[in-house]
Amino acid sequence: MAQELRVGTSFASSVYENSYIVRREASYMRPHHEGQRGFIDLPRLSRLIPSLERRGYQVIGPRVRDGAIVYEPISQLEDLPAGWKDEQEAGHYRLTKGDGDALFGYTVGPQSWKKFLHPPELRLYELQRNENRFEIVNHSQPQKRYAFFGVRACEIAAIRVQDRVFTEDRFRDPHYASRRQAAFIVAVNCTQAAPTCFCASMQTGPRVTGGFDLAVTEVLQNEHHIFVIEAGTAAGQEVQRELDPSEVSPEVDRLADEAVERASVQSRRMDTTGIRELLYESFEHSRWDNVAGRCLSCANCTMVCPTCFCTTVEDVSDVSGDHAERWRKWDSCFTQSFSYIHGGSVRTSVRSRYRQWMTHKLASWIDQFGTSGCVGCGRCITWCPAGIDITEEARAIRANGATGQQNLKENPHGNA
Amino acid sequence: MLPTVEEVGHSTPLPDPMCPEGYRVESVSRETHDTFTLALQPLNGAASPGFAPGQFSMLYVFGVGELPISISGDPEQPSRLVYTVRSVGPATQALVSRQPGDWMGARGPFGTAWPLDAARGKDVLIVAGGIGLAPLRPAIYHILRHRDDYVRLIVLYGARSPGDLLYRKELAAWGRSPDTQVLTTVDYGGVNWRGRVGVVTTLFRHLRLHPDKTIAFVCGPEIMMRYVITELQENRGVPAGDVYLSMERNMKCGIGFCGHCQYGPYFICKDGPVFRYQRLRGWLGKHEL
């Protein structure tokens, strides 16, 4: 229930007139401990999953399925997509098997960790009617504790963005909070960037800088196939000890650094200078008409985006009428009925819905939660069937002033 | 303080703001041909949550669903929660077909309130259209109960037709209170109607306002609110900081998580529904916002 807003007879109007209270950092934003760096080889890395399982975690990690790298339960290192590489561009995703052995030679696939922290379908509660009595069965405790193996810097940033939405604002979502509290994060430093990545310009990567229990950097050079491993919390340290890491030599350090440096060379970038004001002032920009001519309103971008959080609720009851359930499911602002009220939708045009998504992601999010909603992972670019590129759209809006009238010679197919 | 990992494994559920409390329908009374007022009482003598005028609850009908409904009752009678609901579709129809004794779920109250503290010492101008009078009624009750805290009370109320006017007896009674002016009008008169006909903005010409000592609370269809605000700002000189309105959008959760009620940078459920007009200037009237 809305504990904070019980006002009784005192009308705390000044509270409501201010912008909402930002809650203190949740207790699970554990601080980053410096200096617990070591390196391990493949055999020692293979102890990691059993070590986590012994602690009661179900380990989730990347696997190949249906031509994509997805996040699913894994039980051994062999489950990881060793040697697989991804090819990503706007509207394009392919996996290829090289003859290398890299465990993490790819970037991010269509799924993100929100699949587990903010599940696509969740039963909120059940209601049982017994004659005149109604009983609510509250389901807010989670069933599993997850260890996420292979969390990239952009994904840690995305998790932190959702932390703010679900646990640091006016209300706390206990479903997210309990899953998040229980999660163990093994981060992986990227050693290559996909053409669709732009985390460097969003300042969310490629290097992992915090928010993890353990962080791993794969170094595959000459005959070395080792992993620099760093603990970020006491819990991580405990697990790291069981892996028996060796001391990192300056050469290994350098190789690891160089590997991550490679990932920071990115072909796409988002210019975030004044982007909030830019988008607020560009509400009637002609570019929205342009993108509306390409956007299918398919909602792929919102499904793959690791920060999109919109949901809907569904009430179901059985034939007897004695048992009802309330489910929460992912929703998308791209659907026609998302803004339905009083017999019609407010955002009937695709133009208005694309504008809503992009303006929320890059501008309104800042007012709402104090950060950008975008972490530069590039998934929306890769998985858009029309190949719409959010960095390109931002550039086009910036180039043409508040109404976009200057560049009238841009052809309607958007090939500026 | 979040529970530790160890506690989480137990069956103690965490408090979930999506989980309703149980209420019993105490009464259902008809206001107009399509509008009803429900009064709910908490089950088992539990304390009813208090509320501030302008706030809303998420009302749940078993197996049907939830709706955001403004609280329309007396804030100083917290033992029951009162809602005035207009039946416009299957969900609202389910609400208004409740019978006394039925079980209902409610979450809340949620949202921001009419700034009754900031209005002290001023003339309060209340402008309501249609069902918009319902979220304003608690504010009127408060003002009448604390009459000396306020100067004049002016209520302008417009509805579609005479049969759609809410709370007619109360409106008449309020109009008889000292320093209180109540003017009503309808868009469509009828054969026997001897009251005013014309949109609610036509009532302004009967007022003498002191713009620097007036605070306005406006609630009704969005178009109506825009016209009223134009009248207040351009013709009456009431500053944007002294005009408050109640906004509405699709809501699935009421607590800022489902994302549906976003209006520009604002969540209507958290940053509203009551907004100072100053905050919305530049957004109000934007197409497909």
Next chain:
Amino acid sequence: METLEPILAKHAFFEGLDAAYLKLLVGCASNVRFPAGSYIFRQGEEASHFYLMRQGRVALEIYAPHRPSIVVETLDGDDILGWSWLIPPYRWRFDARVVEATRAVALDGKCLRAKCEEDHDLGYELLKRFAHIVTERLQATRLQLLDVYASHG
């Protein structure tokens, strides 16, 4: 019996009007009363007066066969009733039915029209004021057309 000069002079509608013009208007003014249920004028009739309401309520109606007349607006307080006298073809566009017994000041529009033709400054002053009324009524009528309280869909 009081002269009508103070009543016209104090009325917001005539604010800023030259004293000489005000005197002219007073010369064309007279007190009138209408009982409830009567018609001050009917649609199509020649529009030769306009009225400053002082008390009562008047409904502007449009007649349609086989159904009750539709009231488009009511006027009360100190509203101005009638602008058709100033705009050709100088015929009333509505019926004006008295809802509550009404006292008003009637102004001879026919006479004023002639004077406006002679003195364009007077004409401009009156047209400015009536144009404002007409636009306000138009805005209000448009808002009424939107039927904002109906549930759509």
